[in-house]
Amino acid sequence: xxxxxxxxxxxxxxxxxxxxxxxxxxxxxxxxxxxxxxxxxxxxxxxxxxxxxxxxxxxxxxxxxxxxxxxxxxxxxxxxxxxxxxxxxxxxxxxxxxxxxxxxxxxxxxxxxxxxxxxxxxxxxxxxxxxxxxxxxxxxxxxxxxxxxxxxxxxxxxxxxxxxxxxxxxxxxxxxxxxxxxxxxxxxxxxxx
Amino acid sequence: xxxxxxxxxxxxxxxxxxxxxxxxxxxxxxxxxxxxxxxxxxxxxxxxxxxxxxxxxxxxxxxxxxxxxxxxxxxxxxxxxxxxxxxxxxxxxxxxxxxxxxxxxxxxxxxxxxxxxxxxxxxxxxxxxxxxxxxxxxxxxxxxxxxxxxxxxxxxxxxxxxxxxxxxxxxxxxxxxxxxxxxxxxxxxxxxxxxxxxxxxxxxxxxxxxxxxxxxxxxxxxxxxxxxxxxxxxxxxxxxxxxxxxxxxxxxxxxxxxxxxxxxxxxxxxxxxxxxxxxxxxxxxxxxxxxxxxxxxxxxxxxxxxxxxxxxxxxxxxxxxxxxxxxxxxxxxxxxxxxxxxxxxxxxxxxxxxxxxxxxxxxxxxxxxxxxxxxxxxxxxxxxxxxxxxxxxxxxxxxxxxxxxxxxxxxxxxxxxxxxxxxxxxxxxxxxxxxxxxxxxxxxxxxxxxxxxxxxxxxxxxxxxxxxxxxxxxxxxxxxxxxxxxxxxxxxxxxxxxxxxxxxxxxxxxxxxxxxxxxxxxxxxxxxxxxxxxxxxxxxxxxxxxxxxxxxxxxxxxxxxxxxxxxxxxxxxxxxxxxxxxxx
Ligand code: SF4
Ligand code: SF4
Numbered sequence: 001x002x003x004x005x006x007x008x009x010x011x012x013x014x015x016x017x018x019x020x021x022x023x024x025x026x027x028x029x030x031x032x033x034x035x036x037x038x039x040x041x042x043x044x045x046x047x048x049x050x051x052x053x054x055x056x057x058x059x060x061x062x063x064x065x066x067x068x069x070x071x072x073x074x075x076x077x078x079x080x081x082x083x084x085x086x087x088x089x090x091x092x093x094x095x096x097x098x099x100x101x102x103x104x105x106x107x108x109x110x111x112x113x114x115x116x117x118x119x120x121x122x123x124x125x126x127x128x129x130x131x132x133x134x135x136x137x138x139x140x141x142x143x144x145x146x147x148x149x150x151x152x153x154x155x156x157x158x159x160x161x162x163x164x165x166x167x168x169x170x171x172x173x174x175x176x177x178x179x180x181x182x183x184x185x186x187x188x189x190x191x192x193x
Numbered sequence: 194x195x196x197x198x199x200x201x202x203x204x205x206x207x208x209x210x211x212x213x214x215x216x217x218x219x220x221x222x223x224x225x226x227x228x229x230x231x232x233x234x235x236x237x238x239x240x241x242x243x244x245x246x247x248x249x250x251x252x253x254x255x256x257x258x259x260x261x262x263x264x265x266x267x268x269x270x271x272x273x274x275x276x277x278x279x280x281x282x283x284x285x286x287x288x289x290x291x292x293x294x295x296x297x298x299x300x301x302x303x304x305x306x307x308x309x310x311x312x313x314x315x316x317x318x319x320x321x322x323x324x325x326x327x328x329x330x331x332x333x334x335x336x337x338x339x340x341x342x343x344x345x346x347x348x349x350x351x352x353x354x355x356x357x358x359x360x361x362x363x364x365x366x367x368x369x370x371x372x373x374x375x376x377x378x379x380x381x382x383x384x385x386x387x388x389x390x391x392x393x394x395x396x397x398x399x400x401x402x403x404x405x406x407x408x409x410x411x412x413x414x415x416x417x418x419x420x421x422x423x424x425x426x427x428x429x430x431x432x433x434x435x436x437x438x439x440x441x442x443x444x445x446x447x448x449x450x451x452x453x454x455x456x457x458x459x460x461x462x463x464x465x466x467x468x469x470x471x472x473x474x475x476x477x478x479x480x481x482x483x484x485x486x487x488x489x490x491x492x493x494x495x496x497x498x499x500x501x502x503x504x505x506x507x508x509x510x511x512x513x514x515x516x517x518x519x520x521x522x523x524x525x526x527x528x529x530x531x532x533x534x535x536x537x538x539x540x541x542x543x544x545x546x547x548x549x550x551x552x553x554x555x556x557x558x559x560x561x562x563x564x565x566x567x568x569x570x571x572x573x574x575x576x577x578x579x580x581x582x583x584x585x586x587x588x589x590x591x592x593x594x595x596x597x598x599x600x601x602x603x604x605x606x607x608x609x610x611x612x613x614x615x616x617x618x619x620x621x622x623x624x625x626x627x628x629x630x631x632x633x634x635x636x637x638x639x640x641x642x643x644x645x646x647x648x649x650x651x652x653x654x655x656x657x658x659x660x661x662x663x664x665x666x667x668x669x670x671x672x673x674x675x676x677x678x679x680x681x682x683x684x685x686x687x688x689x690x691x692x693x694x695x696x697x698x699x700x701x702x703x704x705x706x707x708x709x710x711x712x713x714x715x716x717x718x719x720x721x722x723x724x725x726x727x728x729x730x731x732x733x734x735x736x737x738x739x740x741x742x743x744x745x746x747x748x749x750x751x752x753x754x755x756x757x758x759x760x761x762x763x764x765x766x767x768x769x770x771x772x773x774x775x776x777x
Contacts, residue, residue: 013526023359026197030361036197037325039358041301047559048737049528062436064325064358067503069515081526086518103740104526109564109732110741110749112524125518 005058006159007066011085012077013102014049017148020173021075022053024152027169029057032161039064048105050081074126075155077134077148078102079118086125095122095129096154098147130154132192141185149174149182153189163190198362200355203326204293205230207333208263211289212368213237215255217248219607220636221267222302223356224295228265229639232648236367237263241639241648244574244607245270249277249292256290256346257383260374261337265293268309269573273608275312280385281346282316283393287377289340291333293349295356298473298500304554304573306498308474313348313451317397319404320348320451321413322429326360328413332448335413343400350450352473354430354500405452413448416461423510424465426458426478426489431471431501438506453481462487469494471509473501530559532738533759535630535675535701539599541734541763542681543567546689548597551584551623553577553609555601556634556703564735568599575600575608582612582621594689596623603633603641606656610665616694617666624688625696627658628675630703638705662696669695676701678766704759717758717776718765724772725750731764731773739764 008025012018022038029036040053054066071089076082076097089095099119106112115121123129132154134147141150149170156166167183174182198206204227208216216231216239218224232239242248245266252264266274271294278292294312297303313320319339323332329351336347381389408414420441427435428447435444445461447453462468462482470479470491479491494509495501508514530536540560543550544567552558552568553576561568570580581598588596600609605627613625633639640646645655662670669691673684688695717738727748731739738757743749753764755776765773 014528023197026359030195030197035361037358037360038197039354041353041357047528047531047556048526050526061360062433063503064354064360064430064433065502067437067507067515069504069517080523083520084523086520089518091516091518104524105529105562105735105737106524108737108740109735110729110743115521115523121520125520 003059005056005061007071008055008073008075008155009066009071009085009088010053010055010075010077011081012051013081014047014051016051016077017145018051018053018077021148021152022055024169024173025055027173028161028165029055031165031168034058035061037061037064050084052085073155073158075151077151079122080104080115083115083118083122086122089126092128093126094158095126096151096158097122097129097131098134098151099131100135130192132189137188138185141188142181143178146178146181146185149185150189153186154192156186157190157192194364196362196364197359198326199226199357199359200323200326200329200351201226201357202230203329203362204333204349204351205234206362206364207330208291209234209237210330210365210367211334211337212261213263213337214260214374215252216240216263216265217242217251218265219243219245219248219270220633220639221270221295222636223297223351223353224265224267224270224293225636225639226356227293228648231263239648241641243642245274246277249274249281252290252292253277253281255374256286256288258287258374258376259372260288262288262290263293264290265295267303268294268296268307269303269305270294271309271312273574275316278312278346279316282318282397283385283390284383285344285393285396286340286346288372288374289337290346291336291340291349292346293351295351295353296474297353299353301353304571306474308477309348309350310450310477311475313350317401318346318348319343319449320350321448322350322450323355323448324429324432324446325355326358326362328448329355330362332413343404345400350429352430352500401452404449405455408449408452408454409457411449411454414454414457415446415448416457417444417446418464419443421465423467423469424461425469425471426461426482427471428478429473431473434501434503434506435471437503438512439510447478450478453478455485458482459485459487471495471501471506527562528559529562529735529737530556531704531759532736532757533704533761535699535703535761536560536628537565537734537736538675538678538681538763539626539628539699540565540567542678542685543597545682546686547595548689549584549595551577551581551596551598553600553604554635555604555628557599557601557628560599562735564733574604575612578609578612578616578625581623581625582616582619585621585623590692593622597685597689598623598625600625600627601634602627602629602631602643602658605658606642610661613662613667613696614665621694622692623694624685625694626685627696627698629658629698629700632703632706634703634705638703658698662698667694667696669693670698671695672698672700674701675699676761676763678763716760717753717755718760718762718773719753719755719776720751721772721774722750724770726770726772728769730767730769734763734767736764
């Protein structure tokens with residue numbers, strides 16, 4: 001095992017299931033035998049604020065926070081929030097982002113506009129960017145709420161961890177009645193190029 | 194067995210393994226999840242108290258009859274509990290007592306950034322500070338041993354990044370080596386009259402000296418020698434950032450941050466060329482190291498405000514920063530009250546009535562944000578009513594009418610009730626609105642004495658706020674439906690006119706409480722496009738479900754997201770054109 005620590009930053013809007021996705025990631029890495037640390041700020045997360053979670057794994061992890069400019073993967077649940085936190089990503093880092101816009105309050109009331117071409121701007125700054133149609137794929141898998149599992153599948157493809165650990169983690173963390181849909185959603189995400 | 198646990202979960206587990214019998218707390222971010230996790234272990238009697246002082250008193254009672262007890266709170270909660278804490282330092286314990294105080298550097302969700310380590314020094318009690326979840330578990334267990342061995346309460350300090358970050362933890366078994374609870378009378382130790390307390394004060398001072406000595410060989414205070422050019426004294430989360438940013442540096446990692454192991458510090462200082470202290474917030478370690486005559490660099494390079502990150506540590510040591518992508522300025526994304534929140538209509542009304550709103554701490558503090566913009570002060574839990582009393586003492590009769598104090602149910606029971614008694618007693622002529630949503634909502638829906646349920650999920654008495662207010666002497670008590678804007682306006686403006694204390698109680702639960710069906714199930718509203726004139730009236734309540742769709746050339750129209758709308762009906766009352774209706 002090399003000493004290198006892999007850094008993943010999850011960003012999005014409160015209520016999108018970011019914390020659960022971060023838990024599944026952490027569980028997978030632990031099952032695969034790594035040291036794992038995860039950090040996030042919640043409290044306001046239920047009320048539509050911006051949410052960031054850091055997950056780091058490797059032989060030994062110290063700080064639970066991804067140092068600025070050292071993120072290997074930015075795992076985004078919403079476009080504007082993904083763009084906002086690009087500074088955490090290292091140059092040449094990977095972005096996997098949900099093709100979804102959620103308007104913040106100032107935009108809802110028409111005071112500001114949602115910035116145009118977020119996806120394009122992200123791709124310009126980070127050429128290694130996968131745009132995922134999470135919502136539609138999730139509906140195809142059987143439930144619109146499984147979009148985060150589709151995204152998780154896409155992220156899993158970019159990490160060198162055996163598939164069985166992912167499946168084991170999902171089985172452990174996802175409620176029984178939603179399991180089948182989520183495993184399907186995961187495979188769909190994993191199949192994306 | 195290995196598991197990934199947050200610091201809070203690991204503390205709960207540590208308490209379980211240490212044989213704790215009683216756990217008590219008042220919820221407060223980032224400490225809340227500790228009790229939400231002790232409740233999973235049925236061997237521990239877990240409960241929410243009305244405030245932190247009461248929580249500590251419950252813990253003390255259990256300790257004095259021999260049981261191990263756990264008390265948890267956030268940093269500002271320690272201010273509330275400080276009174277019993279300082280004397281508990283004198284009495285010491287019987288069964289071990291651990292008080293967790295969770296600090297919030299960077300103010301992720303707090304009103305100030307105070308450093309609780311000062312309390313350890315001030316109250317003269319030992320304080321341990323874990324640096325990850327594994328240490329949270331181990332230090333909790335160790336804290337009980339120290340508590341009983343040195344006859345003292347022990348503070349366990351965490352910070353947001355420790356409480357809420359997760360790491361891999363090895364679990365152990367629950368010990369049953371702990372004694373039975375039984376009455377043991379010992380007035381000389383437990384009754385702190387001056388004569389007894391004078392004797393105990395000497396014991397306390399000796400204890401601190403002894404702990405400082407013994408701390409030098411406690412394995413939780415450990416020296417890691419690497420390159421000797423730089424030596425860093427650090428503790429808690431800062432240790433992790435130091436290891437990340439300065440992997441070659443020698444480190445003295447303190448697990449006990451009060452009292453400090455001075456001989457160990459002297460030893461370490463002698464072995465390195467240049468000595469630093471890396472700590473968040475106050476120069477707590479730094480000043481004490483300087484006081485024993487050891488030169489050290491600390492706050493000259495590290496800010497006294499805010500939390501550390503690996504990046505901030507690198508910068509402090511002049512290391513090159515990583516290349517970073519910069520992005521253009523974006524609209525912010527602040528939190529907002531939920532769609533259908535029962536507080537929204539009240540704040541809309543207060544804004545319309547141009548009230549001077551004395552605010553308090555809870556979800557309703559978000560009423561400060563535009564477009565509601567209806568909160569003018571917010572200091573600490575339970576303060577709104579007392580502050581209103583103070584304001585009306587000095588305002589002109591005309592301005593007095595504008596003063597309205599708002600307070601949540603949990604906050605009212607926490608410390609607001611004292612303010613109300615005082616207002617009645619001293620004839621303060623202000624209006625008090627108790628925003629009773631039957632839960633402690635802000636921290637994630639914890640039960641309280643008004644909710645009718647306990648933390649262990651047993652049914653419980655629910656405080657009758659109307660009767661309670663009458664019992665303490667409020668003559669004018671009225672209950673309103675906060676989702677009815679006309680009723681809100683009529684009642685609130687009538688009570689604001691009244692030249693004496695009045696209390697208005699709102700009676701709709703938080704939308705996030707699952708057990709109460711508040712709105713007609715599945716009844717989102719919709720905007721009938723043809724009827725919408727684009728007057729923007731409905732946007733004034735700031736509901737996250739209402740969106741403005743600008744139209745080219747014309748004014749635009751409102752739209753309601755059916756997935757977000759909870760059907761509270763407040764927006765439709767604002768639409769003069771009846772454009773907002775039940776979805777077909
Ligand atoms: S959690 Fe409850 S009280 Fe808080 S904003 Fe949401 S509905 Fe309102
Ligand atoms: S009825 Fe109106 S105010 Fe209430 S939740 Fe729905 S959109 Fe928001």
